[in-house]
Amino acid sequence: xxxxxxxxxxxxxxxxxxxxxxxxxxxxxxxxxxxxxxxxxxxxxxxxxxxxxxxxxxxxxxxxxxxxxxxxxxxxxxxxxxxxxxxxxxxxxxxxxxxxxxxxxxxxxxxxxxxxxxxxxxxxxxxxxxxxxxxxxxxxxxxxxxxxxxxxxxxxxxxxxxxxxxxxxxxxxxxxxxxxxxxxxxxxxxxxxxxxxxxxxxxxxxxxxxxxxxxxxxxxxxxxxxxxxxxxxxxxxxxxxxxxxxxxxxxxxxxxxxxxxxxxxxxxxxxxxxxxxxxxxxxxxxxxxxxxxxxxxxxxxxxxxxxxxxxxxxxxxxxxxxxxxxxxxxxxxxxxxxxxxxxxxxxxxxxxxxxxxxxxxxxxxxxxxxxxxxxxxxxxxxxxxxxxxxxxx
Amino acid sequence: xxxxxxxxxxxxxxxxxxxxxxxxxxxxxxxxxxxxxxxxxxxxxxxxxxxxxxxxxxxxxxxxxxxxxxxxxxxxxxxxxxxxxxxxxxxxxxxxxxxxxxxxxxxxxxxxxxxxxxxxxxxxxxxxxxxxxxxxxxxxxxxxxxxxxxxxxxxxxxxxxxxxxxxxxxxxxxxxxxxxxxxxxxxxxxxxxxxxxxxxxxxxxxxxxxxxxxxxxxxxxxxxxxxxxxxxxxxxxxxxxxxxxxxxxxxxxxxxxxxxxxxxxxxxxxxxxxxxxxxxxxxxxxxxxxxxxxxxxxxxxxxxxxxxxxxxxxxxxxxxxxxxxxxxxxxxxxxxxxxxxxxxxxxxxxxxxxxxxxxxxxxxxxxxxxxxxxxxxxxxxxxxxxxxxxxxx
Numbered sequence: 119x120x121x122x123x124x125x126x127x128x129x130x131x132x133x134x135x136x137x138x139x140x141x142x143x144x145x146x147x148x149x150x151x152x153x154x155x156x157x158x159x160x161x162x163x164x165x166x167x168x169x170x171x172x173x174x175x176x177x178x179x180x181x182x183x184x185x186x187x188x189x190x191x192x193x194x195x196x197x198x199x200x201x202x203x204x205x206x207x208x209x210x211x212x213x214x215x216x217x218x219x220x221x222x223x224x225x226x227x228x229x230x231x232x233x234x235x236x237x238x239x240x241x242x243x244x245x246x247x248x249x250x251x252x253x254x255x256x257x258x259x260x261x262x263x264x265x266x267x268x269x270x271x272x273x274x275x276x277x278x279x280x281x282x283x284x285x286x287x288x289x290x291x292x293x294x295x296x297x298x299x300x301x302x303x304x305x306x307x308x309x310x311x312x313x314x315x316x317x318x319x320x321x322x323x324x325x326x327x328x329x330x331x332x333x334x335x336x337x338x339x340x341x342x343x344x345x346x347x348x349x350x351x352x353x354x355x356x357x358x359x360x361x362x363x364x365x366x367x368x369x370x371x372x373x374x375x376x377x378x379x380x381x382x383x384x385x386x387x388x389x390x391x392x393x394x395x396x397x398x399x400x401x402x403x404x405x406x407x408x409x410x411x412x413x414x415x416x417x418x419x420x421x422x423x424x425x426x427x428x429x430x431x432x433x434x435x436x437x438x439x440x441x442x443x444x445x446x447x448x449x450x451x452x453x454x455x456x457x458x459x460x461x462x463x464x465x466x467x468x469x470x471x472x473x474x475x476x477x478x479x480x481x482x483x484x485x486x487x488x489x490x491x492x493x494x495x496x497x498x499x500x501x502x503x504x505x506x507x508x509x510x511x
Numbered sequence: 512x513x514x515x516x517x518x519x520x521x522x523x524x525x526x527x528x529x530x531x532x533x534x535x536x537x538x539x540x541x542x543x544x545x546x547x548x549x550x551x552x553x554x555x556x557x558x559x560x561x562x563x564x565x566x567x568x569x570x571x572x573x574x575x576x577x578x579x580x581x582x583x584x585x586x587x588x589x590x591x592x593x594x595x596x597x598x599x600x601x602x603x604x605x606x607x608x609x610x611x612x613x614x615x616x617x618x619x620x621x622x623x624x625x626x627x628x629x630x631x632x633x634x635x636x637x638x639x640x641x642x643x644x645x646x647x648x649x650x651x652x653x654x655x656x657x658x659x660x661x662x663x664x665x666x667x668x669x670x671x672x673x674x675x676x677x678x679x680x681x682x683x684x685x686x687x688x689x690x691x692x693x694x695x696x697x698x699x700x701x702x703x704x705x706x707x708x709x710x711x712x713x714x715x716x717x718x719x720x721x722x723x724x725x726x727x728x729x730x731x732x733x734x735x736x737x738x739x740x741x742x743x744x745x746x747x748x749x750x751x752x753x754x755x756x757x758x759x760x761x762x763x764x765x766x767x768x769x770x771x772x773x774x775x776x777x778x779x780x781x782x783x784x785x786x787x788x789x790x791x792x793x794x795x796x797x798x799x800x801x802x803x804x805x806x807x808x809x810x811x812x813x814x815x816x817x818x819x820x821x822x823x824x825x826x827x828x829x830x831x832x833x834x835x836x837x838x839x840x841x842x843x844x845x846x847x848x849x850x851x852x853x854x855x856x857x858x859x860x861x862x863x864x865x866x867x868x869x870x871x872x873x874x875x876x877x878x879x880x881x882x883x884x885x886x887x888x889x890x891x892x893x894x895x896x897x898x899x900x901x902x903x904x
Contacts, residue, residue: 144654147834150745244794246651255825256641256816257646261537387780392797401534401812402639404785408777408799419794423649430828432648441540443781 124150124429127209128176129200130190130244131164131171132155133298134214134241137414138188138421150425154178158301179203186428188421189213198222205229205237212424214241214417217306217331220315224328228435236433240422243316244269244393248411253323258437261400266362269389271412272300272307273339273359278389280347281356285322287342292330298410299391301463310336310359310374315360317372320395322445324363324369326438329447335495336374341506345482346458350508355380357508358388370445373491377509378456433503433510449492456508458484469493486510516824517543520571522593523583524557524564526552526691527607527634531581531809531814532559533862543818554618556748572596581814584605585771585879591615599624605817606861607634608721609808610699612726613708617721620829629826634813636709637662637786639800641816643827646716651830659715659755662709665693665700666732666752666806671782672689673740674749682733687803692784692805703729703752703767710754710765713788717756718763719831722840729767734899738875741853743901748773750901751781763838766884770902771849842885849901851877857898863884879903 128135135155135318142150155170164171178184179200187319189206189211192468193199197218204211206229213219219226219242230237240250253265268274291308294300306312314336318329341360350357355378363372379386384406387392395412397402410416438444452471459465460482467473473487501504521528524776526549535543549571550564556563571577571711574591575759582598582604584590590611595605599622606612612619612635623630633643646658661667665687672683684701687693699705702828707729711722732752743750748771756765772779778797791797803809829836845864851860866880892898 137794144793145835147830197532246798248645251649252641252645256644258816258819382780384780387775387777389775394799398536399812401530402803402807403809404802405639406787406799406801408801409797410795415794416796418794423651426651435823437540443539482745 120415122149122429124185125153125183125188126150126425127153127181127184127214128155128188128190129178129197129217130192131155132190132192133414134190134417134421136165137416137418139192139418141418141422144454145422148422148426149429150231153184154181170298173394173396175200179207184209185293186210186212186425189215190421191215194218194221199496201226201237202229203281205233205235208233208235210235211237212421212428213237213239214421216242216312216315216319220318220331222320223322227439230433236428238424238427238432238434239319240424241417243408244395245271245411245413246416246420247393247395247411248420249395249407252324252407253320254437257324257397257399262324262397263400264362264364264398265320265381265395266360266364267395268358268393269361269387269395270307270310270313270359271393271410272333272405273313274305274388274393274411275299275391276308276384277339277357277359281350282389298414308338310338313359313361313374317363317374319361321370321372321440323434325365326436326441326444327370329372331404333447333449334372334453335449335491337376337494337500337507338374341374341503343506346506346508349456349458349484350378353378356386358385360385360509365445366451368445369448371448371451371491375507377511378393380511397407413442449495451491451496452488453491454486454488454510456510457483457484458506460480460504465499466497466504515542515822517578517818518546518576519543519579519581519818520546520574521548521575521581521583522568522571522579522590523585524548524662525583525585526807526816527810527860528583529558530809531583532582532811534811534815535544541815541819542822546577547574563881566591572600573692577602579603579605579818581818582608583814584608587611587614587852589729594619594630598628600873601628602819603628604630604634605627605821606630607814609635609705609708609712613724616711616715620832622686622824629818629821631817631825631827632712633817635804635808636712637788638664638806639786639809640786640800640804641755641813642713642788642800643716644714645800647827647830650790650792652787655717655758655790656793657755657757657791658713658759658788659753660778660788661751661752661786662788663700663703663706663752664803665697665784666691666706667781667804668784669701670732670750674743675782691807701731701733703731706752706754707769710756710767714756714763714765716827716831718758719829719834720763720840722765726842727767727887728842728884730769730887730893730900731767732769733864734896735769736899739745739899739901742851742877743771744867746771749779751778753778753902754889757847758838759844762841764841764844766883768846768902769801770904773904842888844884845881846884846887847879847881847903849877849879849903850874851899855898857895858892859890863892
């Protein structure tokens, strides 16, 4: 065990940055201290001494006494620039920027290999759940079949309020925003992009396969209406936004889609801003991880765990990339879905391989049937706000 | 990353040993092979070639080409003897023997320090759930408050059958035994000893405090009757056997006791042989881990994960012991319990600090009230089969 004191240079002092500051302050026995925090707006009032702050990124990136760069900003391109410069300068990096990481996985992997420095990002996927670490360390030999679950706290909060407290979508969204779980522009959350970035990261650590976010289909909860909610309730189900990665016949597929979830499913009881991830493997069947998926201290605590791991020279080994038997990514897989619409012209039912249920009324219609994920991905009719789709397991 | 091939010497070829063999055989990319298996009975028919087997433990312990000793036998003293000899001989050791480990924690810790060799035992606590690893690595800085949950697969199987399928205790126990989840002598499971051994191990990794099993109170599900089951159902609850470790006011307490569990509690939906562990911490609130707690391949897979970790030079750092601010162990804590009995002479209600409910009928009586754990621990009246206690949260 190496005993050293780590000097931290932090980029960004928003919810996560302040959460990290608080967590670091209240944690005894960690040999890390903040040396500098780089922010955009020097005139904003800050809760800590102004001597900590700078607006010049080079004050961190070029300071040889700073060992670890912690990147917690919102702009994807700027974040990638900071992270890659820091890695090239031989600094270890911790980041929580799921979008930036998902979009640049392969480049970031190469930068780590070339510069022989660790890059940790546990906070980027499901905040407080140590899922990347467990996929890396503990599930390195087990024959994993699937990683799936709830990986976006704000949509789960909204769905909980709708199903448990009978709130409207709009009221629930407003509440999530007031509590800081949802961004002011909630598109990334409610349309499933945020979940997708996490799924792309988990896919790499679970199976060793690089996939670009644009290859993975995402559809969120933005089309959900009262009729769908009624449909779910009548079947004793709730709706959860699910990110899924699954290996089948030597291939791996992934998507983000709302699912009907039955009461005995472990995911049914994951409420509010909590996330829940189910792993399926050959030897252990199901394993399930639940924890807070949003909030400053939950995310800050994950960042701190990464910093602490660096003290012990931890790095992701990416063993599954090195084992060189990664499954190929595919979207060619058949899903069983509920499709709700109003008039036949809105959808293309011919794309269904089979239809097991059909319902018609003057206001709404639905079918339950099997459709290929490839066809969902390219279906223009799914952009119609009057059409919704839910996976039925 | 060090690439090497590990030679394994295995003690025991029962359910877990055979599970490990199967898991190892079906796992590509692990650089470990079985060199020798030490067994007691050379005449038993074995599923693999007899050249693997020996009855002489020194053939493993004194073989310099064997890097890792895997101890999977049932006898506590013999297991401790094997493990300590192996450590002294400079071999890394993997074990699944919770009782042996719990009873010898301090000696085993010292042996690791003195001989500078790793000793891993993830399979000893909650089989397939990587709880020790996560307490060691991921929750090293977070301010943990509690570790509690279902850590015995066979009692959970029995309770599931009783509550979900209205089986009698006896039928459910028989089924658990038939499926290999419960030992032929089920006392250790149903009286809570097995859970206690795990709790003692988790307590060390969560808080850095050494506690002997005899200091921790355990009471199982062996007194549960139809009246108790009825009582739980009327309150919309189920019963789960809970092992708990909780920090309060600079002290830590622990126990194993059956709990009434409400429907919205995450532990409610942990069924059959599955285990579920809830962590509570200052920054992340609740985190929850679920996985199979019994069965050959689930446990074998945990053993294999330890073996694989040794390939990467992993060892438990026992950081919380080294941080030197461990909480002291205490049993001085007040619990809210349901106490069922038949006649007032059977119990000593004066030991209750307060009583909030009282029920009397010609057959059964109960009180709900607050009692100190110390008094429960020394209560002779709790050995009366006609008396039962359940914690109400």
